[in-house]
Amino acid sequence: MDPAFHDARERFTKPKGPEPPVYQKTKFQRLLARNPYAQALATPIRRCPATGVHLPKHFLQGFRFMSHPETGRPYWVPQGLEKKQSQTTAMEGTTDNGERDTAPATAEGELAANARTPLGPTGYFLSSQKLLKGFLTPGSPYFGREKSLLQMNRSSAERLRSVLRKVVWRDGMDAFILDLTRRRIVEGLVEFSELVEKAGRKYLIKCESWDDAKQYKHRGCLLYLGSSDSAQDAVGAPPAQLSTMTIPDVRFGGKLAVHDLAVLLGDEHLNRLRQESPLLRDGSLFLLGRQRTLDLQLLLWKLQGYIALR
Known part of the structure; x- marks a missing residue:
């Protein structure tokens, strides 16, 4: 009959309360929420x-x-x-x-x-x-x-x-x-590229060089698409599998995953991605970022592991 007894007993079995709004979270909590590796x-x-x-x-x-x-x-x-x-x-x-x-x-x-x-x-x-x-x-x-x-x-x-x-x-x-995962990634990239073109969002940013990614605040991962037909980019050779890029002199987010989409998606899905997205058609290196892209970043990382040992 003691309420304190029942409260202590049910403390860890009750459903979690609603997530606090963003402005009530600490900086570390906000960074953790948009870190795909921590979420995984x-x-x-x-x-x-x-x-x-x-x-x-x-x-x-x-x-x-x-x-x-x-x-x-x-x-x-x-x-x-x-x-x-x-x-x-x-x-x-x-x-x-x-x-x-x-x-x-x-x-x-x-x-x-x-x-x-x-x-x-x-x-x-x-x-x-x-x-x-x-x-x-x-x-x-x-x-x-x-x-x-x-x-x-x-x-x-x-x-x-x-x-x-x-x-x-x-x-x-x-x-x-493998085919379904590639389809979901292409759909996600096309959707975010449309938001960039039609609504001016910054989910995908074209980079002329690897160093360009260092100047942006909202960094998620880098997408390497290879040389485009419409322009000759000075990005260089394709990255190695499971590559990362180091951002110097930053406290958080000092490592960026680098995804070679030619390897992850294959020729068929990469060509379809370029056909359906004018933004991604012109360029070879793009920065994917902001919290709304978290699920897509997780899927890219999961696909890296899925094909790693084949």
Whole structure:
């Protein structure tokens, strides 16, 4: 009956209150909120059953099973790659037939039913193309390990046993996730470039040289697109994989990630990006920044890790 007892007992089980407005946050809190690396590391820890590693959820790829809208058979779909409502670029696609197939993994419609179809619980694998490809590669140490998804303990396996025996893991899942991630990045960059051109926002800033990025306050990451057809830029050779740029004499944000979009997106998606964005068509180096681009920066970083060991 003691209110103090119940207050102490429920202190850490109550829902979090609303986030304070920006003007009530300290400078460090504001910097932390727009730091993509801090936000990624702060995500909950999850375990990959195929490798046994424990990592923040950002570095894992989530999967949930849903019923195929035509056959009713359960199959795995990747999470976190659905098309955002705010983005207007339309993508063509076809739905998957629910079986292991060898068709090109460019379908957009496979995730479109997620909002309409009840989904099962979420399981996680390490976000690595090499790992996911190994599930279907005979001789790989991870061959067939997709069956370990959601079988973390005996009780969960018992509850889901009947479904897990029938759930389908599609052929080419690794390429399907790669294509979807690239599509989301292209859509995000096109959307921000339109805001720059139509509303005068500063989400994307063209840099004539690497040193140009040092003069701007809101720095997120650098995007290297390679030489454009309309101009000869003096940026130099492409950056190495997993490159960073050091900004001297600054207390916060002294390291900038450098993303080579020719490597991350591939020729097809990079060409489509240049076609759909006049801003990105003319130039080879751009600075992506401000808090609204945080999710896009996180996705770029995640894609770096996804293809790192392929």
